Amino acid sequence: MDQLYINKDRESLVVEELQEEVKRLKENINQLEQQIHYIQKNCKHVFLEFEGFRKCIKCQKIDVQYY
């Protein structure tokens, strides 16, 4: 009877679920980045020197060096 409506509704639900999932994952990424930022901010860096940059062996923070 109302096949079109049902199909459309189901797709809409799937999209809504996916959008929720994307939102959740973005929030998750945000939290993880804040954790990394916090660790790097409080790290007593031990840098390894590379060409053009240096990298902390403890927290992985990279400092680009400009000459």
Ligand SMILES: [Zn+2]
């Ligand atoms: Zn560090």
